Amino acid sequence: MGRYVIRRLLQFIPTVLGTMFLLHYMTSLAIQFSGNPVRALFGDRTPPPALLQAVTERLGYGDPCLEQKGNPCFGLFLDRVSGVFLHFDFGINMRRQEVTELVANAVPFTLKLLLIAIIFEAAVGIAAGVWAGLRGGSFADNLVKISTVFVISVPIFVLGVVVREFVGVKFGNVLRDQEWIPDVIAYGFFSPGFKPDYPFASLLIPGMVLGSVALATTARLTRTSIMENIRADFVRTARAKGLANKRVIGVHTLRNSLIPVITYLGVDIGSAMAGAVVTETIFNVPGIGRLVTAAARTGESPVIIGVVTMLVLVILLVNLLVDLLYAVLDPRIRYE
Amino acid sequence: MSDATSAGTAVGGAPGSGDGRAPGEKSRSGKERNASLWADARRQLVRDPVFMIAILYIFVVGTMAAFPKLWTSQDPRACDTDQSRLAPSWEHPFGFNIQGCDYYSHAIYGARPSMVIAIMATGGIVLFGGLMGLLAGYYGGWVDGIISRLMDIFFSLPFLLGAIVFLTLIKQQNVVTIALVLFLLSWPTIARIIRGSVISSKDLDYVQAARAVGAGNGRLMFRHILPNAIAPMLVYATIVLGSFVAAEATLTFLGIGLQPPAQSWGIMISAHDVYFLEDPWLLLFPCGLLIGTVLSFILMGDALRDALDPKFR
Numbered sequence: 200m201g202r203y204v205i206r207r208l209l210q211f212i213p214t215v216l217g218t219m220f221l222l223h224y225m226t227s228l229a230i231q232f233s234g235n236p237v238r239a240l241f242g243d244r245t246p247p248p249a250l251l252q253a254v255t256e257r258l259g260y261g262d263p264c265l266e267q268k269g270n271p272c273f274g275l276f277l278d279r280v281s282g283v284f285l286h287f288d289f290g291i292n293m294r295r296q297e298v299t300e301l302v303a304n305a306v307p308f309t310l311k312l313l314l315i316a317i318i319f320e321a322a323v324g325i326a327a328g329v330w331a332g333l334r335g336g337s338f339a340d341n342l343v344k345i346s347t348v349f350v351i352s353v354p355i356f357v358l359g360v361v362v363r364e365f366v367g368v369k370f371g372n373v374l375r376d377q378e379w380i381p382d383v384i385a386y387g388f389f390s391p392g393f394k395p396d397y398p399f400a401s402l403l404i405p406g407m408v409l410g411s412v413a414l415a416t417t418a419r420l421t422r423t424s425i426m427e428n429i430r431a432d433f434v435r436t437a438r439a440k441g442l443a444n445k446r447v448i449g450v451h452t453l454r455n456s457l458i459p460v461i462t463y464l465g466v467d468i469g470s471a472m473a474g475a476v477v478t479e480t481i482f483n484v485p486g487i488g489r490l491v492t493a494a495a496r497t498g499e500s501p502v503i504i505g506v507v508t509m510l511v512l513v514i515l516l517v518n519l520l521v522d523l524l525y526a527v528l529d530p531r532i533r534y535e
Numbered sequence: 536m537s538d539a540t541s542a543g544t545a546v547g548g549a550p551g552s553g554d555g556r557a558p559g560e561k562s563r564s565g566k567e568r569n570a571s572l573w574a575d576a577r578r579q580l581v582r583d584p585v586f587m588i589a590i591l592y593i594f595v596v597g598t599m600a601a602f603p604k605l606w607t608s609q610d611p612r613a614c615d616t617d618q619s620r621l622a623p624s625w626e627h628p629f630g631f632n633i634q635g636c637d638y639y640s641h642a643i644y645g646a647r648p649s650m651v652i653a654i655m656a657t658g659g660i661v662l663f664g665g666l667m668g669l670l671a672g673y674y675g676g677w678v679d680g681i682i683s684r685l686m687d688i689f690f691s692l693p694f695l696l697g698a699i700v701f702l703t704l705i706k707q708q709n710v711v712t713i714a715l716v717l718f719l720l721s722w723p724t725i726a727r728i729i730r731g732s733v734i735s736s737k738d739l740d741y742v743q744a745a746r747a748v749g750a751g752n753g754r755l756m757f758r759h760i761l762p763n764a765i766a767p768m769l770v771y772a773t774i775v776l777g778s779f780v781a782a783e784a785t786l787t788f789l790g791i792g793l794q795p796p797a798q799s800w801g802i803m804i805s806a807h808d809v810y811f812l813e814d815p816w817l818l819l820f821p822c823g824l825l826i827g828t829v830l831s832f833i834l835m836g837d838a839l840r841d842a843l844d845p846k847f848r
Contacts, residue, residue, distance in 0.1 A: 210687070217688035222700070229704040348837075352830035354781040356788045357804065357822050364811040473693030480789060491696060492789075495703035503700055511691045 200526070207519050211512075216280065218511050219504060223276050226500035231268045235260060236498035258291065260500075279504065290501025298505040301490060309475055309486035311399065315406025316471055320414040321464055327414075328421025328460075329453065333429070343422065347415035355474050359408050359481040366404060367391030392483040405482040409474050413467045420463055424456040431455075458528045465521030469514040572766070576842035586838035589831040596828050599646035609640040623816055632807065632817065642820055644798040648710055649828070653779035655714040656721070657772050664722035665761075665768060668729025673737060673756050679730075686723035694720050695785065702791045713792055717779055728771055732764040766843040770836050777832025784825055800825045 230236060237255045238246075246254075264272040282288040289298035331343035371389035374380050386397065394401040428434060429452055437451045476488030487506060494502035526532045580586045599606055614636035623638075632638050671682040689697075701716045702708055736742065737760055745759050786792035787801025788808075795802055803821035811818050 210684070213684045214687040214691055217684065218691060221688060225701060225704050229706065233706060348830065348833060349826075352777065352781075352833050353826055354785050354829065356785050357826065360804070360808045360811065360818070361822075364808070369812055469691075469693055473695035473697075476696055476699060477785060477789065488696065492699055492703070495700045498704070503704075507692070507696065507700065510693060510696070514691050514693070 200523075204519070204523070207522075211515050214515065215508065215511060219280065219283075219508050220276060222504045222507055223279060223500070224271055226498065226503055227264075227272045227275070228269070229498055230260065230500070231266065231270070233498075239497060258295070279501075283505070283508065289505035298502050301502065302487070302506060302509060305485060305487050305490045308393070308398075308402070308484050309472070309479070309488065311402050312406050312409060312475055312478065312484060312486060313468065313471055315403060316410030316413075316475075317464060317468070318410075319407050320410035320417050320467075321460075324414040324417030325421050325457070325460060327418040329425055329448075331418070332422040332425030332456075333448070340422070343418055347418050350411060350415040355408065355412055356477050356481065358411060359405075359478055362404065362408050363391050363481055393485070402484065405478045405484060408482075409471060409478045412474065413464075413471065416467075417460060417463060420460050421456060424459050425452060428452050428456045458525065461528065462521050462525055465517055465524065468517050472510060472514070572843065576839075579842045580838060583838050583842075585834050589834040589838070592827055592831040593835065596646050596824070596831075597650065599643050600650040601647075603640075603643045603647065606643045607637075607640040609637045632803070638803075638817070638820065641798050641803060642800070642824060645800045645803060645821070646824070648793055648797060648799045649780045649783050649801075649825075651710055652714045652717065652783045653776045655710075656717040656779050657776050659714070659718035660722040660725050660775070661768065661772055663718070664725035665729050665764075667722070668726035668764075669733055669756055669761060671726065672730040672733030673752070673760065675734075682726070683730075686726055689720055690723045692720060695782070698782065698786060699789065699791055702786060708792060708794060710793070713783060713786060717782055721775065725768060725771055725775075728767050729764045732767060733760050736760055736763045770840040770843065773839055774833055774836035777829040777836070780825065780832070781829045 235251075235255060237251065237258055237260055240254065241251075262272065262275045264270045264275060279290070282290065287299075289302075291297055327343050327347075331340040334340055367389060368391045371391060374389055375386065386394065388397075388400045388403055390397070390401045392401070393405070433455075434447060434451055437447045442451075472487070475486060476492060478484070479486045479488040480492070487510070491503060491506050494506070632641060667682050667686070671679040697720045698716050701719070702712065705712050705716070733756075742755060742759050745755055750759070783792055783799070784801035784804065787799055788805040790805070792801055793799045795806070800821040804818060804825070807814075807817035
């Protein structure tokens with residue numbers, strides 16, 4: 200187990216360095232081909248060359264290799280890597296704010312969004328999957344099967360827009376006209392976008408939208424694995440020795456069936472982070488996704504490289520944890 | 536997003552829609568023992584109404600993309616602002632958009648970029664990802680090490696986030712660059728599928744026999760090992776076509792995909808999402824076409840998996 204973890208951790212090094220180099224090369228190419236991003240700070244005024252030079256130097260875009268088209272800028276890359284890993288210095292953005300500070304401000308929103316999404320998809324998805332799996336071939340089974348296919352095929356932005364307009368605007372307006380409904384519900388929960396006054400209530404609907412895509416897959420996985428396990432020998436044994444139905448389903452069937460589901464939920468954190476970009480744009484949440492999108496638009500390479508590297512590290516660690524959890528849940532799996 | 540979702544179902548298994556008709560299937564395949572996997576699969580697919588409806592829908596969208604003139608004689612760029620957001624009528628079944636252009640012809644012409652991007656990107660991942668997976672699985676050792684680390688790099692980038700960053704940095708958003716970015720971020724999935732299936736079949740007896748007779752590496756790989764991997768690859772490629780159509784629309788909606796003078800379903804949705812409550816048809820038609828296309832590809836993939844996987848027989 201220990202040796203397996205160490206080997207996996209060592210494999211992270213080339214992956215993270217490779218991702219960083221890829222992003223570094225992309226952002227350098229963007230600067231080499233479309234010019235110094237610092238110029239954007241001055242709008243349509245032409246700055247004096249000395250001033251432009253000084254600001255460029257100070258913001259860290261002064262490396263001469265950024266003017267040679269196609270140069271991979273290995274020196275700058277080494278500086279960045281050593282800055283990140285030796286001094287925990289991720290650089291600054293155009294307004295001279297630390298990237299770590301920007302991330303610290305944005306992370307709580309994305310984390311809340313992810314948490315709501317995961318809880319929602321786990322609770323509803325597993326419930327629907329169990330319901331369908333225990334009655335294979337029945338109306339409930341077909342209902343879950345058909346509705347999950349539909350949910351999978353609706354792109355998340357279509358769902359987001361429709362929910363925002365229908366639930367947030369139309370239904371929300373009806374509620375906001377009623378006097379007796381508390382503000383948390385009318386202005387928080389049913390608001391069409393994120394409201395700083397209700398930092399948790401107004402994230403609930405965006406979180407559910409984010410979770411709904413993976414909800415369908417969770418439900419289908421639970422359904423298949425319940426259907427497999429319900430015919431297994433150990434379930435028949437449990438029934439034969441006279442255990443109550445509740446215990447047979449709840450302990451013997453469900454616990455074994457949840458192994459693939461939990462793995463999937465863990466892996467899904469990565470794709471939910473990407474989906475959060477869309478949800479954050481639609482519902483106007485100031486999270487990580489918005490930060491990266493805005494940075495890509497202005498060409499702030501330290502922000503892009505820093506934030507995406509952190510995300511990649513989180514995803515790699517979560518995947519490793521899921522693999523380890525798999526061995527804990529399923530004693531047949533051993534890592535050497 | 537849906538890319539990972541479909542990968543989950545493709546790898547993790549089995550929606551199990553075959554259970555219902557499994558007994559009938561068994562008795563039939565018992566009678567026709569000598570049919571090949573593909574002949575069996577074809578017979579099962581032709582009798583599957585879901586598959587036939589899905590393939591018919593894809594055929595319709597495909598003709599829209601290839602020959603838009605077949606479906607409409609109107610020009611989607613002949614616009615008149617007097618007609619902005621007019622409701623659907625007999626001559627103009629989808630009404631008019633915000634700029635007063637005929638919405639039906641816009642929707643017809645909008646099929647082409649989505650389909651072209653999806654087909655180009657899928658072709659790319661099948662060829663390149665397939666080759667990488669084949670090499671990694673067959674040679675193992677340091678070849679596998681390098682290719683696997685390369686796959687890890689692209690695999691650990693969140694799909695949509697990576698696409699947004701790349702497309703914004705490239706600053707040139709057209710059909711080719713979007714297809715290229717989608718290809719770049721999703722080839723590792725197919726490479727993993729092929730790699731797994733190559734590893735599981737490269738030491739089988741018939742491969743050893745072929746090697747003993749003196750078959751070279753190339754012949755072993757392409758004639759004896761690769762055919763085993765075709766079925767899972769085909770299933771995944773069908774599903775991924777659908778998720779690429781969705782991804783193109785998502786990127787366009789976020790403003791980093793195709794840009795407005797072009798016609799595409801994503802542009803139709805993003806230009807009209809604020810009019811949803813007054814004129815819902817402006818959103819319903821493009822969303823319906825988009826969802827229908829994605830759904831058809833996913834259902835086709837599911838049916839293909841059921842037909843090609845002997846476990847469901």
